[in-house]
Amino acid sequence: MIPERKAAALFFLLLFQSALGATPTSYSVCLWNVENFGPADRFIDNKAVAGTMKPDAEIKSFTAILKQLHPDILGLCEIIQDPGDRYLKLAQSTLRSAGLDYPYTTTCRGEDSRIQNLLLSKYPIVRNDHRTSESFEAKTRDPLSGESSLQPLHLQRGIINSEIAITPDLHLRVLLVHLKSHRPMPGVSGEEKGESGEAYIRRQEALILHDTMTRLQQENPDGRLLAMGDFNDSPRSRSVTSIIGTKNAQPRFFDLWLKDWLGDWWTHFYRAEKAYERIDYMVVNEKLFHEWDGEHSFIYRQKPEDPAELNIYQPSDHRPLLATFRISSAASEKR
DSSP states (O other): OOOOOHHHHHHHHHHHHTTTTTTOOOOOOOOEEEEEESEEEETTTTTEEEEEEEOOHHHHHHHHHHHHOOOEEEEEEEEETTTOOOOHHHHHHHHTTTOOOOOOEEEEOOSSEEEEEEEESOOOOOEEEOOOSSSEEEEEETTTTTTTTEEEEESSSSOOOOOOOOTTTTEEEEEEOOOEEEEEOEEOOOOSSTOOOHHHHHHHHHHHHHHHHHHHHHHHSSSSSEEEEEEOOTTTTTHHHHHOOTTTTTEEEEEOOOOOOOOOOEEEEEEETTTEOOOOOEEEHHHHHHTTTEEEEEEEOOOOOGGGGOOOOOOBOOOOOOEEEOOTTTTTTTT
């Protein structure tokens, strides 16, 4: 989905801007699970409606909030799939009409045929190496015979793996994921006592993500790496700790502990149980951690004086995360 000529043109424009001293001093990255952008089963006016489009009011609020945040790079989860990428294109054109132009986009698909992720950028995406075919073995039980066997399972939504040229000499590697949900997986068993099939799948996907992060860090020790997404689990869960690793691990990765202006950490509101939880994350390598601008990074929350369209409960059951990174005068360091 990257127009090569357009990417080359903007890349040379970045070179020209750099020569004129117009290099940006910072850039921002936003992550947001936008809750079924496209047709899906919904509750509207307290009634169940099958296969209906995301309401206009939700899309209007989605656009208004992102216009408020105005990120340079945007990772979206839960875009509804269709053969012509209609809803991917709708998300991009909706933002463009609001003054948020992201000329560079990329996506990938995994085993899940319903939803996918989308990465949008104002800066050129110069390389993609998405992971979609990786598999792992799971213990499954035949519902008729009751016999168990090991079967290969694949990544549910794949891993977007893209290299973005912020400046000619400063590149950012972005990994975007949406790990397995808590919906039960009948017939799939966990590896240990008490581990559900869906938790096992989520943990195996997390290990694939961690392996990808480790490999990229080893291949380019001086590079900048950001892994983000809906991890669908709590900070102390086995899947999330598998991604971040321990304090003594090498290479080391850092969870950006973002919070809103009231000091709250939650990123997801589970309406069915009226529960708040932190399941969306941004994780960086040590190089990028030292460039993180914590004062200008946060979980979005509207202010009391804001209009109704900026209410975070309107467009999604998740809140967007925004992280800002500084570009120092030494940004000429090689990527």
